[in-house]
Amino acid sequence: MSPDGAVPILAMESVSVTLGGRRVLEAVDLRIGHGELTGLIGSNGAGKTTLLRVVLGLLAPDAGRILVGGQPVGHRRGLVGYVPQKISLDPDMPIRAMDIVGLGLDGHRFGLPPLGRSRRGAARRSRVEEALASVGAERLADARIGRLSGGEQQRVMMAQALVSRPALLLLDEPLANLDISSISEVVAVLARVCREQGVAVLISAHDMNPLLPVMDRIAYMADGRLASGPTGEVVRTDVLSGLYRHPVEVLRVGGRILVAGADAESHCP
Amino acid sequence: MFTALMTNTWLAASAVAVVAGVTGFFAVGRGSSFAAHALPNGAFAGAAGATLVGASTLLGVGVFSVAGALAIGALGRRGRHDVATALTVVVMLAAGSLFITLKTAYAPEVYALLFGQLFGVSSAAVTVTLILGGVSLIALALLYRPLLWSSAVPDVAATRSMRPAVTETAFLVVMALVTTMAVPVVGALLIFSLLVSPAAAARCLTDRPGVAVGLGTVFAVAIVWVAIAVSFVTALPVGFLVGSGGALLYAALYAATRLAGRAGASRRHYRRG
Ligand SMILES: Nc1ncnc2c1ncn2[C@@H]1O[C@H](COP(=O)(O)OP(=O)(O)O)[C@@H](O)[C@H]1O
Ligand SMILES: [Mg+2]
Numbered sequence: 369m370s371p372d373g374a375v376p377i378l379a380m381e382s383v384s385v386t387l388g389g390r391r392v393l394e395a396v397d398l399r400i401g402h403g404e405l406t407g408l409i410g411s412n413g414a415g416k417t418t419l420l421r422v423v424l425g426l427l428a429p430d431a432g433r434i435l436v437g438g439q440p441v442g443h444r445r446g447l448v449g450y451v452p453q454k455i456s457l458d459p460d461m462p463i464r465a466m467d468i469v470g471l472g473l474d475g476h477r478f479g480l481p482p483l484g485r486s487r488r489g490a491a492r493r494s495r496v497e498e499a500l501a502s503v504g505a506e507r508l509a510d511a512r513i514g515r516l517s518g519g520e521q522q523r524v525m526m527a528q529a530l531v532s533r534p535a536l537l538l539l540d541e542p543l544a545n546l547d548i549s550s551i552s553e554v555v556a557v558l559a560r561v562c563r564e565q566g567v568a569v570l571i572s573a574h575d576m577n578p579l580l581p582v583m584d585r586i587a588y589m590a591d592g593r594l595a596s597g598p599t600g601e602v603v604r605t606d607v608l609s610g611l612y613r614h615p616v617e618v619l620r621v622g623g624r625i626l627v628a629g630a631d632a633e634s635h636c637p
Numbered sequence: 638m639f640t641a642l643m644t645n646t647w648l649a650a651s652a653v654a655v656v657a658g659v660t661g662f663f664a665v666g667r668g669s670s671f672a673a674h675a676l677p678n679g680a681f682a683g684a685a686g687a688t689l690v691g692a693s694t695l696l697g698v699g700v701f702s703v704a705g706a707l708a709i710g711a712l713g714r715r716g717r718h719d720v721a722t723a724l725t726v727v728v729m730l731a732a733g734s735l736f737i738t739l740k741t742a743y744a745p746e747v748y749a750l751l752f753g754q755l756f757g758v759s760s761a762a763v764t765v766t767l768i769l770g771g772v773s774l775i776a777l778a779l780l781y782r783p784l785l786w787s788s789a790v791p792d793v794a795a796t797r798s799m800r801p802a803v804t805e806t807a808f809l810v811v812m813a814l815v816t817t818m819a820v821p822v823v824g825a826l827l828i829f830s831l832l833v834s835p836a837a838a839a840r841c842l843t844d845r846p847g848v849a850v851g852l853g854t855v856f857a858v859a860i861v862w863v864a865i866a867v868s869f870v871t872a873l874p875v876g877f878l879v880g881s882g883g884a885l886l887y888a889a890l891y892a893a894t895r896l897a898g899r900a901g902a903s904r905r906h907y908r909r910g
């Protein structure tokens with residue numbers, strides 16, 4: 369139960385994961401309320417992707433409990449939408465953006481998709497167009513997805529994740545490999561989707577700064593450990609030094625936040 | 638050209654072409670062209686084994702191709718798919734070479750399974766081909782969306798649809814069925830080329846998956862019909878005609894779309910400038 373008594377959309381309790389003999393997640397606790405936008409921040413190798421894979425049910429934890437919408441992972445998979453970090457689409461595969469988004473709606477079902485002319489086909493099509501429009505990608509509907517730019521493909525993947533009307537949307541490093549203007553565009557789209565559709569959004573990123581204006585809460589990761597809460601309570605010199613297990617300093621420079629000394633561990637063993 | 642025996646040839650070859658055209662869309666889309674090569678060749682070894690022990694060719698082909706599909710599926714879970722496929726086909730071909738050595742009498746009917754014999758398909762063989770082809774098409778229709786999803790965006794499909802290993806093994810088993818229906822009547826070379834080139838050619842012409850499936854099927858049937866007719870007149874082998882015809886069709890369409898794309902791009906550039 370979260371402080372206000374409602375069941376959180378995501379509740380992780382003491383979740384640990386070991387991969388190849390290494391502790392990749394160490395007793396992670398994380399709660400996300402309905403409709404909240406959370407930034408999952410940490411440098412490369414901190415464990416962000418692993419955490420998302422555990423929430424998706426792709427990886428079973430060694431210990432701990434994960435509830436999505438109050439139920440164990442895997443029971444209601446339509447509840448969680450996912451945009452992976454590396455989107456590798458075959459440019460020669462004959463498939464359009466609207467086909468991809470349609471699969472997000474019913475790709476797990478057996479049989480052929482409904483024909484466009486039928487009533488079910490028309491209903492499916494309007495759901496697909498609505499999802500594409502919600503991320504500003506309506507004009508991409510007829511394009512072969514493998515031939516779109518990286519940023520365009522990412523929007524289509526967001527539409528694919530949103531079309532099933534999930535309660536929780538997970539995005540793995542959606543801001544990596546984007547230029548500065550695209551970064552603020554994508555952040556704005558995600559904030560709007562979160563507000564207008566009431567979906568909880570968890571965005572992983574190695575830099576928290578682009579997300580500062582829109583984040584409700586931060587989940588900060590270092591070496592498989594996680595601290596979460598309002599940004600001002602987590603991004604503090606004492607809290608982060610505890611998380612990193614060596615002294616770091618939080619600096620606020622011109623509206624940006626820098627964590628100095630975060631990489632110290634890799635320099636001195 | 639239209640005697641009773643020729644009618645069987647047309648029927649069996651057309652059925653194989655339709656099923657191969659549809660299956661090929663997924664084989665090419667999933668990057669399983671190598672498995673499409675491996676399974677028919679492994680099935681050839683099964684046929685050799687069957688003649689050695691006096692069992693039916695169909696049974697030998699069926700057992701070997703399904704076993705090969707399951708082996709590729711199981712090995713592919715642990716490591717790279719192309720390596721799993723290569724290991725499987727090597728083992729099957731090794732067994733085939735052993736079977737042929739053990740069978741001291743010369744067995745031309747087994748070699749026919751490699752390159753196809755086509756003229757002289759029995760009515761019983763046609764019936765089996767049609768039934769297995771029907772089963773394969775129904776299976777592909779049922780699996781259409783999970784297969785398409787896991788081909789296009791495997792990472793996302795894995796979170797919402799069937800487990801990737803299950804989807805992949807299901808597809809390989811369908812490809813084994815297609816192999817079983819096809820190898821006894823058209824041979825390994827012919828089914829391999831019909832699984833790959835028509836579907837690859839169709840990808841050049843459309844952005845719609847459903848249309849690509851249909852176009853690939855039309856191409857496969859057209860290639861086979863032209864090859865049979867030309868073979869009847871010129872006595873050139875059907876396997877050669879289907880294999881080279883398919884490759885030529887793909888090369889021609891690929892070059893044409895590349896040229897059209899470049900012309901379109903320079904036109905756009907010109908208009909802007
Ligand atoms: N399958 C694996 N086997 C062994 N180690 C792994 C595996 N996957 C990830 N790791 C390790 O786990 C750590 C966290 O990885 P990851 O979750 O991908 O971090 P992030 O997404 O934050 O960059 C890294 O040190 C990585 O090397
Ligand atoms: Mg990562």
